[in-house]
Amino acid sequence: MKKILVIDDYPDNVFLIQDRLEQEGFEVIKAYDGLMGIQKAIEEKPDLILLDIMMPGISGYEVCKTLTTREETKQIPIILLTALTEAENLKEGLQAGAFDYIKKPFNKTELIARINSALRFSETNKFLIEIEKIKTFAATVTTANHEIKQPLTLINLSTAAIRRELAKENFSKEAIIKRIEFIEKAANDIIKVLEKLGSIKKPVITPYVNNLHIVDLEADLGNKEV
Incomplete structure (x- = not known):
């Protein structure tokens, strides 16, 4: 059941809208001022918000700006209810x-049609966001595999060489130190790759091979939060 938050300072308006929405199978959450509306939106995470513009204290415009800029509520579609026509x-x-937005007075058919349209858009948007997350994850895995495989191979070869050297009756200390230096360099290279991946906030995805993509670790700082 989809949850709709109704924010309006007139209880009669809220009751009327609630009655219409519940007849259509929606769950209704009520708020009678801007501050209460913001709090309910954060706590309840509704699927959609019907927001009156003209309210005392915090106006609907201010509520809308607040909710659309907060990370936890910015994806919730907001439909404004307004008697203003300018x-x-x-x-x-x-x-x-x-x-x-819906101009007051509005009829039930228009109200439900606009709500369903907003909900469809929201569901599509959520789906696209999830697809993008999956793409980014896959690209990150491919990048890590591509960037880390060579130093890991060097570490394996170096440890194998150290074991062979230690098996000798008269092993070379210099040869072992040289292999340890290879391992240290490879480990540092891996750390640098992981640090780069961890610092990217807005990944730039580029083609790799065989329909795979990787994260551009050298993307401009303009594409990252610093």
């Missing part, structure tokens, strides 16, 4: 991050 008012709401 283009500038509507523009301000959309610039604040709202997905859509």
Whole structure:
């Protein structure tokens, strides 16, 4: 069951909207001012928010800006409920991050149609985000495998060489030290790769081979949070 948060300072409006939404099978969460609305959005994680613009204290515009900039609520679509019809008012709401708006008074058919449209968009967006996460994960694994395989091979060869040297009756200390230096360099190379991967906040994915992709470890700092 989809959860919809209704934020409106008039209880009668909330009751009317709640009645209509529950008839359509939605679960309704209620808030009667901006601060309560923000708190409920954070706590309840609704699938959609119906937000009145004209409220005392914190306006709907401010609530919208707050919710669309917070990490935990920015993906929740917001539909503004407004009696304002001036283009500038509507523009301000959309610039604040709202997905859509409905002019008051509205009918049930329009309300439900716009809600379903916003929910479909949200589900598609979530799906695309998950696909992007999977792509990034796969590219990260490929990158790690590509960048770390050579130093790991060097470590294996060096340890094998040390074992062979130690098996000799008169082993060479210099030869062992040289192999240890190879191991130390390879270990440092691996650490550097892992540090680069860990520092990237906005990965740049580039083609590799056989339809595989890797993370560009040399991407400009402009693509990273520093």
